[in-house]
Every structure is written in C-alpha cells, then in structure tokens.
Amino acid sequence: MELNNFTIFNFNAxxxxxxxxxRQCYEFFDPYDPMFVCIQEIKVSSAIKVFSxxxxxxxxxxxxxxxxxxxxSLVKKGLNVSDxxxxxxxxxxxxxxxxxxxxxxxxxxxxxxxxxxxxxFRETLCNLYMNWKDSSQYIFQVGDHxxxxxxxxxxxxxxxxLQPGLVKHLQ
Numbered sequence: 765m766e767l768n769n770f771t772i773f774n775f776n777a778x779x780x781x782x783x784x785x786x787r788q789c790y791e792f793f794d795p796y797d798p799m800f801v802c803i804q805e806i807k808v809s810s811a812i813k814v815f816s817x818x819x820x821x822x823x824x825x826x827x828x829x830x831x832x833x834x835x836x837s838l839v840k841k842g843l844n845v846s847d848x849x850x851x852x853x854x855x856x857x858x859x860x861x862x863x864x865x866x867x868x869x870x871x872x873x874x875x876x877x878x879x880x881x882x883x884x885f886r887e888t889l890c891n892l893y894m895n896w897k898d899s900s901q902y903i904f905q906v907g908d909h910x911x912x913x914x915x916x917x918x919x920x921x922x923x924x925x926l927q928p929g930l931v932k933h934l935q
Contacts, residue, residue, distance in 0.1 A: 770798075770799040770800065771796055771797065771798040771799055771800070772798060772799070772800045772801075772802070772866065772904060772906060773793045773796060773798040773800070773801045773802075774801070774802045774803075774868075774906040774907065775789070775793075775802075775803060775804075776803075776804045776805050776908045777789060777803050777804065777805050777806040778805055779805045779806075779831075779833055780805065780806050780807065780810075781806075781807035781810060781831065781832070781833065782810075783810050783813065783814065786806065786807070786810050786811060786814045787814055789803075790814050790815065794818075798840070799839070799840045799843060800837070800838065800839055800840070800859075800861075800866050801815075801819065801836075801837070801838040802835070802836075802837050802838075802857075802866065802868035802906045802907060803835065803836045803837075803838075803868075804835050804868070804870040804907055804908045805833055805835075805870075805908070806833065806834070806835070806836055807831070807832045807833055808823040808825055808832050808833075808834045808836060809832050810832075811823070811836045815836070815838050818840065818841060819838035819839060819840055819841060820838065820839045820840075820841055820843075820845060821836060821837075821838055822836065822837040822838075822839070822845075822848060822850070822857050822859060823835070823836050823837075823857075824836075824850050824851060824854050824855065824856065824857050825854050826853065826854030826855065827852075827853075827854060829854065834854055835854070835855065835856075835857060835868055835870050835907070836857075836868075837857045837859055837866065837868045839859060839861060843861055843862075844861065844862070845859055845860065845861055846860050846861065846862075847859075847860040847896070848860070849892050849895060849896075851888065851892060853888070855869065855870045855871060855872070855884075856868070856869050856870075856888070856889065856892060858892060858893075858895075858896070860896055860899070860900060863900055863901040863902060864900050864901065864902040864903070864904065865896055865900045865902070865903045865904065866904045866906065867889075867892075867893075867903070867904065867905045867906070867907070868906055868907050869884075869889060869905060869906070869907035869908075869909065870907050870908050870910070871884040871885070871909060871910050871911070872884075872910065873908075873910035874910075875924055877910075878911075878924075878927070881910065881911055881927055881929060881930075882927065882928065882929040883929070884929070885927065885929035885930045885932070885933040886929040886932060886933065889933060890933065909927070909930060911925055911927035911930055913927065913930045913931045913934055
C-alpha cells in the first residue's frame with residue numbers, strides 16, 4: 765500500500781497546557797480529517813488525553829522539562845508506523861509510514877541559539893536523516909524552525925533571522 769492522497773496538519777500550540785484549549789485545537793483540525801498532525805509547544809500529557817482516541821501519539825520532551833511542554837506527532841490509527849526516531853534533545857520526531865517519512869522539528873529559538881540551530885540543521889538533523897537514507901519515496905519536514913531561509917520572509921532584522929544551516933539543509 766502507498767499513500768497517494770493525505771493531509772498533514774502542523775502548528776505551534778504556543779506553550780498550550782490547558783486541556784480545554786487543546787480540545788479546541790483538536791476541534792479545529794478534526795474536520796479536515798488529517799492522517800498526520802505535528803504540534804510544537806504543547807503539554808504532552810494533555811495531548812495524549814485529547815488525541816489518543818483517534819491517533820497514535822508520539823512525544824518528545826526536552827530532558828528536565830518541568831512543565832511537560834514538548835512536541836507531539838500524531839498518526840491516524842490504522843496506519844502502520846514502521847519506525848520512529850526520537851531526537852535526544854526533545855526537539856525532533858521522525859516517523860516512517862509506508863513510502864514516506866515525516867519529521868517534526870523544533871530547534872531552539874532566539875538569537876542566543878543561532879549557533880546551536882546551525883548545528884541542528886547541518887549536523888543533528890542530517891545525521892538522523894541518514895538512518896532512513898534511500899528507504900522512502902517522500903520526505904516531509906514540518907515544524908517550527910524558529911528561523912527563515914529567505915530574507916524576504918522577515919519584516920524586521922532579516923539578517924538575524926536568516927539561518928544558513930537551514931538554507932543548506934533544504935538544498
């Protein structure tokens with residue numbers, strides 16, 4: 765079986781921990797009936813409660829997190845996830861489903877982490893991609909990249925927001 769027609773929904777939940785707000789997010793995207801949903805900045809225990817009836821829930825939480833805010837990838841029940849990669853830093857989830865890979869990424873934000881983001885895109889993410897090299901027809905990278913790859917995508921201080929490592933990674 766191959767996936768030829770599917771929906772991926774991606775959003776940053778903006779540090780959402782409120783169960784009611786997470787249910788409202790679910791009510792927003794549920795009518796689209798997505799097969800895959802990738803969320804950044806969400807309380808993982810609440811996400812499991814809200815989404816686990818309809819989705820397989822994969823989580824990644826930064827070590828030492830006190831508020832349980834992390835990233836979540838959802839795969840509609842009934843689809844076989846043949847492999848999963850969870851990055852050590854709480855900011856990457858890779859899922860292999862049939863002929864595709866879906867990567868939910870969330871590097872650290874802010875100018876203080878520009879060098880760390882450079883390593884994230886040039887090394888960390890690339891090294892994880894190598895685990896499934898040549899094993900899927902399609903690769904989707906979604907998430908909140910916390911930077912830009914084109915200067916025109918930033919109204920203010922585009923030089924600061926431009927991340928050369930992301931540009932190279934996308935090439």
